[in-house]
Amino acid sequence: MTRIDLQIAKAGCSACPIRHRAICASCEPTELDQLSEIKSYRTWRAGETILMEGANLPFVGSVVSGCATLTRSMEDGRVQMVGLLLPSDFVGRHDRDTAAYEVVAATDVTFCLFRRDEFRHLLSTTPHLMERMLQMSLDELDxxxxxxxxxxxxxxxxxxxxxxxxxxxxxxxxxxxxxxxxPLTRDAMASYLGLTIETVSRQVTALRKEGIIEMQGHRGITCADLSALLTAAGDDEDGATVA
Amino acid sequence: MTRIDLQIAKAGCSACPIRHRAICASCEPTELDQLSEIKSYRTWRAGETILMEGANLPFVGSVVSGCATLTRSMEDGRVQMVGLLLPSDFVGRHDRDTAAYEVVAATDVTFCLFRRDEFRHLLSTTPHLMERMLQMSLDELDxxxxxxxxxxxxxxxxxxxxxxxxxxxxxxxxxxxxxxxxPLTRDAMASYLGLTIETVSRQVTALRKEGIIEMQGHRGITCADLSALLTAAGDDEDGATVA
DNA sequence: CGTGCACTTGATCTAAGTCAACCCCAGTGG
DNA sequence: CCACTGGGGTTGACTTAGATCAAGTGCACG
Incomplete structure (x- = not known):
């Protein structure tokens, strides 16, 4: 357990940064206690594989901090990212015993984990939890x-x-x-977007040269005019399209 | 009401062709009765729009027979199909009052519909239903x-x-x-696949000329060797990838 | 002070898009 | 009965966005 883990574990759910957005968002205090009993924290370093596609899946859980990626790959090596896990996002199916996607830490990432069988049991006895789970699944589907x-x-x-x-x-x-x-390398961005790394690089450069964004190094990004960026994105200013 | 509708309505849920695969699959007889009370059937002709993007959503429900498509479009007219609704598939969010996608009948299609507010209430009081709903949502997400x-x-x-x-x-x-x-025109196939109609046509022709498929007219398709088709699809023989 | 990794940039290639003609067949109406 | 029309589909010629291949650059780390 790292220092970060201990901090959160001590603080308990009430001080949890994702308390009001995660799977536990609509739980009553007593329900939260039950969840709390089966939870544990774990942190992975950037680049570490958290789950392999098809691997045994003993845990499900939420991202507390950091970022992880969900990817599927074809036999010949082509890879497509199918999800980006940010704080409060949930990962894992309670009713499946193997992982459908590869999960990799994009940055250092901390999860709040539940043993799958215990979580499944709690889910079937806690309507609030089931309801929230359904809502989150439907949001993810959208x-x-x-x-x-x-x-x-x-x-x-x-x-x-x-x-x-x-x-x-x-x-x-x-x-x-x-x-x-x-939170993503150019490589991960390319994987998410269905592009090559070179094309991503060129497009980032183009947006920068047009003054739509500014970069601080390779990772820092500033945007003075979000609506200009949204126009370049082909969306309405009001458009949703959340990752 | 068309002739088809009456047939099913008379026969009741026990004779329903999607009874064991749809949202009601894990319902007990008494629960089924409750669902039955709030259900109604409705049929649309091929090509008719069932719901517009952003329209008011008074119903949710399942496809009983036929095929419908779910599409999203951009302001400039580009269109992407995001789902294909076949018998037993469910459409509509119980917790949203507007449709997120356009729904169009691809063939003549019959739905088993529930008033949204009544369905929402039943969902919150029927764990079996909620559980099945969650399972189906997770399957759709996959x-x-x-x-x-x-x-x-x-x-x-x-x-x-x-x-x-x-x-x-x-x-x-x-x-x-x-x-x-x-169940789809070349146009609908193109929309689903993120291609143009011409490219779809050429690829269908190519698969036919290679003997991997045979066509009977534009719509009939026969495949003597599914594994050859799956190889052309870039999937393992065993691979899942269900629409 | 290399060595390696993430990223960028340039030159070239190609899969798929675009534009345009045409086919086929089912209705429709003279 | 047949000419006309229109929609779905096919095919061909050409264009192009993005992939591929191949050098670079610049920074972090041993």
């Missing part, structure tokens, strides 16, 4: 379908702009509105 | 993510082969294994 229009119909420029806008938006909810540290 | 690898990484040939294989597989469960009537 997000996945939004991503399908990006993969199927958007240009490389629009893809990159969409991803950057999404990251800025999610980062904004936890700090300064127009500045973020990219 | 399917959506499988579709993402197709959209992001597969070639036109692989995309077309994958779609044909999926249709043949789902049709097979209700009849002859290697023969099906395509």
């Amino acid at each position: 997000a996945a379908r939004d991503w399908m229009i990006l993969l199927g119909r958007k240009t490389a420029r629009e893809k990159v702009a969409t991803l950057l806008a999404n990251i800025l938006r999610r980062a904004a909810s936890a700090g300064h509105p127009l500045r973020a540290e990219l | 399917a959506a993510r499988d579709w993402m690898i197709l959209l992001g990484r597969k070639t036109a040939r692989e995309k077309v082969a994958t779609l044909l294989a999926n249709i043949l597989r789902r049709a097979a469960s209700a009849g002859h294994p290697l023969r099906a009537e395509l």
Whole structure:
């Protein structure tokens, strides 16, 4: 257990940064206690594989901090990212005993984990939990379908702009509105967008040269005019399309 | 009400063709009665719009027979299909009052509909129903993510082969294994696959000329060797990837 | 002070898109 | 009965966005 883990474990659920957005969001105090009893924290370093595709799945859980990626791959090595896990996102199916995707830590990432069989039992006896689980699954399904229009119909420029806008938006909810540290390498971005690393690089450069974004090193990004970025993304200013 | 509707309504749930695969699959007889009380049937003709994106959503429900499509579109007219609704598939979010996608009848299609507010209430008081709903949502999420690898990484040939294989597989469960009537026009196929109509046409022709499939007119398809088709799809013989 | 890794940039290639013609067949109406 | 029309589908010629291949750059780390 790292230092971070201990901190959170001591503080308990009430001080948890994802308390009101995660799977536990609509739990009563007593239900929270039950969840608390079967939870444990674990942290992975950036780049570490958390789960292999097809591997045994003893745990399910939520991202507390950091970022992880969900990927599927074909036999010949082609890879497609199918999900980006940010704080409060849930991973793992309670009713499946193997993982359907590979899960990799994109940054250092800490999970709040539940033993799968115990979680399954709690789920079937706690309607609040089941309801929240359903709601989150449906939200994820909508997000996945939004991503399908990006993969199927958007240009490389629009893809990159969409991803950057999404990251800025999610980062904004936890700090300064127009500045973020990219949790993904160019490689991971390419995998998410259905592009090559070179194309991602070129499009980021193009957006920078046009003054739509500014970069601080390879990872830091600032956007003075989000609506310009959203226009480049091919979305309405109001458009959803959350990662 | 059409003749088909009356037939099913008279027969009741026990004779329903999707009884054991739909949202009601794990309901007890008494629960089924409750569902039965709030259900109604309705049929749309091929090509009719069932729901517009953003429209008010008074109903949720299951496809009983036929096929409908779920699409999202961008302001400039680009369209991406994000789901194919076949018998037993569920549509609509109980907790949202507007439709997130456009729903169009691909063939004549009959739905078993529930008033949304009544369904929501039943859901919250019937754990079996909630559990089944969650399971189906998670399955759909997996399917959506499988579709993402197709959209992001597969070639036109692989995309077309994958779609044909999926249709043949789902049709097979209700009849002859290697023969099906395509429920989609070339246009709808293109929309689903993130391709143009011309590319779909060329790839279908190519698969036919190579003897991997045979066509009876534009819609009838026969496949003597499914594993050859799956190889063209870039999947393992055993691979899942269900539409 | 290399060595390696993440990223960028440039030159070239190609799969799929675009544009345009055409086929086939089912209705429709003269 | 047949000409006309229109929608779905096919095919061909050409274009192009993004992939591929191949050098670089610049920074972090032993």
